[in-house]
Amino acid sequence: MRRRLAEITTAFLRDLTGRWGFTRRARLKLRDLVARSGPPRWEAARDDLSFRYLRGDGIEIGALNMPLRVPPSARVRYVDHASADELREIYAWELHIHGWPLVPPDVVDDGERLRKFEDESLDFVIANHMLEHVEDPIGALHHFLRVLRPGGILFLTLPDARRTFDGRRPRTTVEHLMGDHREGPEVSRREHYEEWARIIESLPEEQVPARVEAFATERPRHHFHVWELDTFLEFLIALQPPADLEAAQATEKEFAVILRKNPGKRWPEPG
């Protein structure tokens, strides 16, 4: 009797599987649930790259309230342009919406220049969602690579314009970045502020000039530049920094690029 019951059950299941792929669908659903129960993909990608590439002594510029998790073999000092109290004031809104505590900077320094850091003194530099706030990214990349030892790692993540509020903004061109570096970021500052007022704040045209004047006085650290993984890689290829591309990965909100300083390469002569 028990054997007969088992035979009927097996036949029933086989029938279900055959007709509707029931078991397969259940298995896929389960796999999906398991996959989604981990950290978000962007965080998992940051963790994975961090544990693969970071070790030794380094800095994270602009960790704010989201420091990168690093392996035990990596020692990090935190760098920001302002003290903890000032950052709490400037980023009150971001800190409030995330609810995560601020990481107090160990060193207050302009991350674009890193004047407090010697040449070739660090094993890694992390800058997550920082480079888009910088007016001259080429100058910043020069200094990131300057402070790295040969073989040191530059760990960058940037918001992917396709997935953020920057979506409607034009992607920053290589020519624009070269201009900001060669002639100084003042040449395009007003243009950035106008773009912000028009596209991000959607202000009516007659209010744009006053808003631009206010920005010119306040000097907010907007997203000056806008990239997605493709356009950032185009930028790097045009720039030819003295580094090798180790990894590049896009996730659901950002992209990561890992560069390793190559002592066998030199910055191209300014042309």
Ligand SMILES: C[S@@+](CC[C@H](N)C(=O)[O-])C[C@H]1O[C@@H](n2cnc3c(N)ncnc32)[C@H](O)[C@@H]1O
């Ligand atoms: C949007 S937050 C990034 C927070 C976090 N790292 C993340 O992954 O989301 C930008 C951070 O970069 C810092 N930052 C921007 N420009 C900087 C500069 N020139 N020097 C040092 N820190 C800077 C800001 O103060 C802030 O802490």
